[in-house]
Amino acid sequence: MVIEKVGVIGAGQMGNGIAHVFALAGFDVLLNDISQDSLDKAMATISHNLDRQVSREKITQAAMDDAIARIKTTMNLEELGKTDLVIEAATEREDVKNAIFEKLLPHLKPETILTSNTSSISITRLASRTDRPEKFMGFHFMNPVPIMQLVELIRGIATDEETYLALVAVVEKLGKTAASAEDFPAFIVNRILMPMINEAVYTLYEGVGSVRSIDESMKLGANHPMGPLELADFIGLDTCLAIMNVLHEGLADTKYRPCPLLTKYVEAGWLGRKTDRGFYDYRGETPVPTR
Numbered sequence: 001m002v003i004e005k006v007g008v009i010g011a012g013q014m015g016n017g018i019a020h021v022f023a024l025a026g027f028d029v030l031l032n033d034i035s036q037d038s039l040d041k042a043m044a045t046i047s048h049n050l051d052r053q054v055s056r057e058k059i060t061q062a063a064m065d066d067a068i069a070r071i072k073t074t075m076n077l078e079e080l081g082k083t084d085l086v087i088e089a090a091t092e093r094e095d096v097k098n099a100i101f102e103k104l105l106p107h108l109k110p111e112t113i114l115t116s117n118t119s120s121i122s123i124t125r126l127a128s129r130t131d132r133p134e135k136f137m138g139f140h141f142m143n144p145v146p147i148m149q150l151v152e153l154i155r156g157i158a159t160d161e162e163t164y165l166a167l168v169a170v171v172e173k174l175g176k177t178a179a180s181a182e183d184f185p186a187f188i189v190n191r192i193l194m195p196m197i198n199e200a201v202y203t204l205y206e207g208v209g210s211v212r213s214i215d216e217s218m219k220l221g222a223n224h225p226m227g228p229l230e231l232a233d234f235i236g237l238d239t240c241l242a243i244m245n246v247l248h249e250g251l252a253d254t255k256y257r258p259c260p261l262l263t264k265y266v267e268a269g270w271l272g273r274k275t276d277r278g279f280y281d282y283r284g285e286t287p288v289p290t291r
């Protein structure tokens, strides 16, 4: 099947990055969100990130202009009915994702491939609520999408080979690398990464280290590009907590218990960079630790 038009649902940090890389690779993109403000912010972020690529001579100005021209935005989900591939990248909540699919499906062409960028939720379960489990897959991009090389491909129990091969070809066209993961809670990257982030929050909670000492230790002592608390703020603490809950409930092992301090930050609405406050306060010139 030829994939030319791509629908992206959710214009947050992942949705805007996904729209960016697809448009740059020559796909027509229709970006959807429930808020016009989020769509406007997403287009401004995409322009800013493409501009950065132009100034670093990674892409030409003409490639940037073409990419911007290929992205259209809409608050009307029905318009995504014209697309060949849909990537859902809305908030990490199963009820939100199911409601989106329910509203979208009556408008979708029968051959359209439906995917979710979920970080952790069962692909088989999401697929089972749709009319096309064989054409449904997990299509998991990493943050920041324009920079990170990996895309996890997760087949549900019913996903057919044609769908899988179509997505392998799309990943190649994006110039990224695909890794296949089985459909178990949080797949590969987050099964390993998120317990480490959760453990960093426990390390803070138990007073073993401060925000700064924990992040410095992992950057200088383990050569991580970002400290685990800085990375948690970058991902979004709501998303981190949602992934830990999926691991905890899905694998029924206390080793995945979300740290109560992580829960407290989310309850406060301190979700990290996207709300300007998390383990760091980003409202000033330089980030200041909040503990």
Ligand SMILES: CC(=O)CC(=O)SCCNC(=O)CCNC(=O)[C@H](O)C(C)(C)COP(=O)(O)OP(=O)(O)OC[C@H]1O[C@@H](n2cnc3c(N)ncnc32)[C@H](O)[C@@H]1OP(=O)(O)O
Binding pocket: 049, 052, 053, 056, 058, 118, 119, 141, 142, 143, 144, 145, 146, 147, 148, 189, 190, 193, 225, 226, 231, 235, 239
């Ligand atoms: C939660 C999930 O489900 C799965 C996940 O995504 S887990 C999260 C995975 N991501 C990570 O682990 C990211 C870890 N951090 C890093 O790799 C690096 O800190 C980083 C790439 C984000 C920034 O690197 P840095 O060296 O500190 O900054 P800097 O030199 O300014 O930027 C490096 C490149 O990233 C780009 N960049 C930085 N931030 C960016 C952003 N938010 N969006 C787009 N591009 C960005 C820069 O333009 C630069 O590009 P070039 O190399 O093409 O010139």
Ligand SMILES: NC(=O)C1=CN([C@@H]2O[C@H](COP(=O)(O)OP(=O)(O)OC[C@H]3O[C@@H](n4cnc5c(N)ncnc54)[C@H](OP(=O)(O)O)[C@@H]3O)[C@@H](O)[C@H]2O)C=CC1
Binding pocket: 009, 010, 011, 012, 013, 014, 015, 032, 033, 034, 035, 038, 088, 089, 090, 091, 092, 093, 096, 100, 117, 118, 119, 120, 140, 141, 142, 143, 234, 235, 236, 239, 274
């Ligand atoms: N953050 C990360 O590092 C990564 C996240 N992911 C996954 O990507 C998905 C999105 O995460 P992320 O971009 O970080 O989250 P964000 O919170 O940045 O963005 C989510 C966006 O979805 C919008 N949204 C909510 N409900 C709907 C709806 N019904 N229809 C359309 N849009 C909707 C939100 O709008 P509003 O703000 O108005 O609620 C928001 O703009 C999640 O499944 C997450 O697990 C995957 C890889 C990495």
